[in-house]
Amino acid sequence: MSLDDATQKPHKRLAALLAGDLDEVNALIRARMASKHAPRIPEVTAHLVEAGGKRLRPLLTLATARMCGYDGPYHVYLAATVEFIHTATLLHDDVVDESKKRRGRPTANLLWDNKSSVLVGDYLFARSFQLMTETGNLRVLRILSDAAATIAEGEVLQLTAAQDLSTTEAIYLQVVRGKTAALFSAATEVGGVIAGRPEEEVKALFDYGDALGIAFQIVDDLLDYWGSDATGKNVGDDFRERKLTLPLIKAFASADDEEKAFWKRVIEKGDQRDGDLEHAIALLNKHGALEATRQEALAWAARAKAAMESLPQSELRDLLIDLNDYVVSRVN
Amino acid sequence: MSLDDATQKPHKRLAALLAGDLDEVNALIRARMASKHAPRIPEVTAHLVEAGGKRLRPLLTLATARMCGYDGPYHVYLAATVEFIHTATLLHDDVVDESKKRRGRPTANLLWDNKSSVLVGDYLFARSFQLMTETGNLRVLRILSDAAATIAEGEVLQLTAAQDLSTTEAIYLQVVRGKTAALFSAATEVGGVIAGRPEEEVKALFDYGDALGIAFQIVDDLLDYWGSDATGKNVGDDFRERKLTLPLIKAFASADDEEKAFWKRVIEKGDQRDGDLEHAIALLNKHGALEATRQEALAWAARAKAAMESLPQSELRDLLIDLNDYVVSRVN
Numbered sequence: 001m002s003l004d005d006a007t008q009k010p011h012k013r014l015a016a017l018l019a020g021d022l023d024e025v026n027a028l029i030r031a032r033m034a035s036k037h038a039p040r041i042p043e044v045t046a047h048l049v050e051a052g053g054k055r056l057r058p059l060l061t062l063a064t065a066r067m068c069g070y071d072g073p074y075h076v077y078l079a080a081t082v083e084f085i086h087t088a089t090l091l092h093d094d095v096v097d098e099s100k101k102r103r104g105r106p107t108a109n110l111l112w113d114n115k116s117s118v119l120v121g122d123y124l125f126a127r128s129f130q131l132m133t134e135t136g137n138l139r140v141l142r143i144l145s146d147a148a149a150t151i152a153e154g155e156v157l158q159l160t161a162a163q164d165l166s167t168t169e170a171i172y173l174q175v176v177r178g179k180t181a182a183l184f185s186a187a188t189e190v191g192g193v194i195a196g197r198p199e200e201e202v203k204a205l206f207d208y209g210d211a212l213g214i215a216f217q218i219v220d221d222l223l224d225y226w227g228s229d230a231t232g233k234n235v236g237d238d239f240r241e242r243k244l245t246l247p248l249i250k251a252f253a254s255a256d257d258e259e260k261a262f263w264k265r266v267i268e269k270g271d272q273r274d275g276d277l278e279h280a281i282a283l284l285n286k287h288g289a290l291e292a293t294r295q296e297a298l299a300w301a302a303r304a305k306a307a308m309e310s311l312p313q314s315e316l317r318d319l320l321i322d323l324n325d326y327v328v329s330r331v332n
Numbered sequence: 333m334s335l336d337d338a339t340q341k342p343h344k345r346l347a348a349l350l351a352g353d354l355d356e357v358n359a360l361i362r363a364r365m366a367s368k369h370a371p372r373i374p375e376v377t378a379h380l381v382e383a384g385g386k387r388l389r390p391l392l393t394l395a396t397a398r399m400c401g402y403d404g405p406y407h408v409y410l411a412a413t414v415e416f417i418h419t420a421t422l423l424h425d426d427v428v429d430e431s432k433k434r435r436g437r438p439t440a441n442l443l444w445d446n447k448s449s450v451l452v453g454d455y456l457f458a459r460s461f462q463l464m465t466e467t468g469n470l471r472v473l474r475i476l477s478d479a480a481a482t483i484a485e486g487e488v489l490q491l492t493a494a495q496d497l498s499t500t501e502a503i504y505l506q507v508v509r510g511k512t513a514a515l516f517s518a519a520t521e522v523g524g525v526i527a528g529r530p531e532e533e534v535k536a537l538f539d540y541g542d543a544l545g546i547a548f549q550i551v552d553d554l555l556d557y558w559g560s561d562a563t564g565k566n567v568g569d570d571f572r573e574r575k576l577t578l579p580l581i582k583a584f585a586s587a588d589d590e591e592k593a594f595w596k597r598v599i600e601k602g603d604q605r606d607g608d609l610e611h612a613i614a615l616l617n618k619h620g621a622l623e624a625t626r627q628e629a630l631a632w633a634a635r636a637k638a639a640m641e642s643l644p645q646s647e648l649r650d651l652l653i654d655l656n657d658y659v660v661s662r663v664n
Contacts, residue, residue: 037506038488092454096447115428118450119487122424125454126480129461133473141465141473148458155451156370174369 010323021062028080044120051103057082064191067316074135084128091121140190147186154178167244181213204307211304218297221245250289301328342655353394360412376452383435389414396523399648406467416460423453472522479518486510499576513545543636550629553577568609582621633660
């Protein structure tokens, strides 16, 4: 590997190392997003799928299957399955959140309409189940249909927890497992399952994906209050959308009466004025909520690393460890 | 069977004959619509599932499995699967159509919100895939995931064909297969597959469900212009929603220039005035479009009947033939 390669971000090095597999995944995605009868489907799907997402989830499946020595055809099917579930979820999320931008482009619900996003999302869900069925492996079917249920459950939970200051850290963790970690852990677990690895290795792959996903989401939620232009995050989005993320949950738990009244006004009532975001960030700092959140992200990343380090050393394993380090490097 | 039973509607007689199985299906539906973490899910689902739908699709699966001599546990799983797919579709349909009423009650999107309907629908889709995976039968997984894709594709096609007067009868048939027949035919086909019947019997069960579903939907679309209080249909709904259903497609194909201008104004432009519905119905009658549509419904029903009659005689088989007769009796 050249010096250039070594200094690239880990997901780019993974993509380079797995370029052949990834090409097959992309070809399969293009083939299966087609529709004989409804051209609207590939239009909407291509808008999102070809907007330059990082293909992080399919890369997790390809990398874990390959590091486990798998040399059959089905890791490509499973990687495409995982990307279709992810894409379907994004289409529905953007309807639910009334989002206007995704991956730097206008959302499908804005360019077409909510109806198209709902129905094309349903089509991609169905396509993902067709793809996973083609593997003929009942255990991966169980893992991925369980993940789909956990994702939807987490989204409903997030919806009902929004603007609710009584949201606990346990509920937050459940939401995070649903919105992010469930698909990460399914993506890594099926890599081991399809390769026929022993239970303790499959468990370690699950634990890696689960902890990586949780660390990933906590970092994302932290950067929403702590970000800068360099991190590419738009500071204050969660605050404006009145989402109960970990920093806010921690700060509210330590709040005095005056602070509680502030949080009720801006989050529960949604009455937000000039300077409120700055005051909110000051309160998060005053109670050490940002630092405590950062420590939790680091703790989950350490768990992911430990799980992966329990597996036999290989170039792909080390790249997956680097990927985990990279996820938390934004807050390190 | 008493005289009372014999005069009941066929789906009620089916439900009575399969009462034990149907109780198990309902118990399974209640168990699986639960959510450990998100109480919103069973609330929304129960609102729809317990509103007194006819359970027509699960009855098709139970009846076909039993008439094929099946005595294992999985017809109950497949019947619940089919009902979950149907319920998820209804939740998303009501969002797409901005419906306010379903089964005589306010829709979930009205009582809660579109977000809940989208996400709870996703949850039920995922639950349906978990249920079908539990059968361990890869062929039923293929049939049902194919059906889910056909359903979503048909819905997208219907969306893009709405208000489009160039919609052909072939496109209409594809929409009908998606919105109705795909789940009917999957429901009857899996009954034969799970019972391990020979290919020609499975094919006949598929053909019955496919033709029954098409006849069912054509009758429904016909009654939208031809109904009365007795049929329980609200005449003119499709006209007001500018849907291209078979009567309208046939009338437009025979329209002269003045009539074409009328259809363009009311359907393409949506400029509808007092008396337009009456004028539309007069045009449908003038060109024999209602009678021609009725003949198509009867032809599909005859195909369904022939397919079912090719199978060995039994009480359940005869009830399924009666059910088919009943579907078209509303326009006979």
